[in-house]
Amino acid sequence: MAWTEDDAKWMRRALELAREGDVAPGKNPIGCVIVRGGEVIGEGCNEVDQRHDATAHAEIVSMRRAGQRLQCDEMRGAVLYSTLQPCGMCTMASIWAKIGRIVYGAGRDDVHPMYFEDRHLDTVDFIRDAFRDDLSLEGGLMAGECAALYVPPDADVPKEEQFNR
Numbered sequence: 001m002a003w004t005e006d007d008a009k010w011m012r013r014a015l016e017l018a019r020e021g022d023v024a025p026g027k028n029p030i031g032c033v034i035v036r037g038g039e040v041i042g043e044g045c046n047e048v049d050q051r052h053d054a055t056a057h058a059e060i061v062s063m064r065r066a067g068q069r070l071q072c073d074e075m076r077g078a079v080l081y082s083t084l085q086p087c088g089m090c091t092m093a094s095i096w097a098k099i100g101r102i103v104y105g106a107g108r109d110d111v112h113p114m115y116f117e118d119r120h121l122d123t124v125d126f127i128r129d130a131f132r133d134d135l136s137l138e139g140g141l142m143a144g145e146c147a148a149l150y151v152p153p154d155a156d157v158p159k160e161e162q163f164n165r
Contacts, residue, residue, distance in 0.1 A: 015146065018045055019031075026049040026050025027047055028049065030149075031044075031058055034075065041066040062080070063097050075097045076099075081141075082103075084149075085139055095130050104137075104141070105140070114157065123137060
């Protein structure tokens, strides 16, 4: 994949948000930026613990902020940049929001399986099976830098310390 300078710029911003989330109480190191027409329309990090809301993933937080800013629930022409491959919930929300492109850094194989809720389905499956044909998905932008924020795929994490298990 040939990434553009803009892709790198926005992923760097997502990484910045993820790092801020890593040190803020109740937040987590997953960052997301939604851009349309070269302008940020929504951004955030994972706020699940802070909000006591299982849906407050970085992508959902960013979509909520974009929707408030736009006063609209559709984000046609927007690009969503996330430091981690979006989960099923966030992917489906992207489909419903009519986001045009999803770009992520670290993918499922770059991090521990505990970051995902399903063994067999992933973002690619949701996009491939959607009724929309105007949504693209591209992964691996700054994958190493993004993956460094998370637990490695082969780490021996005790079962009781794993989320989504």
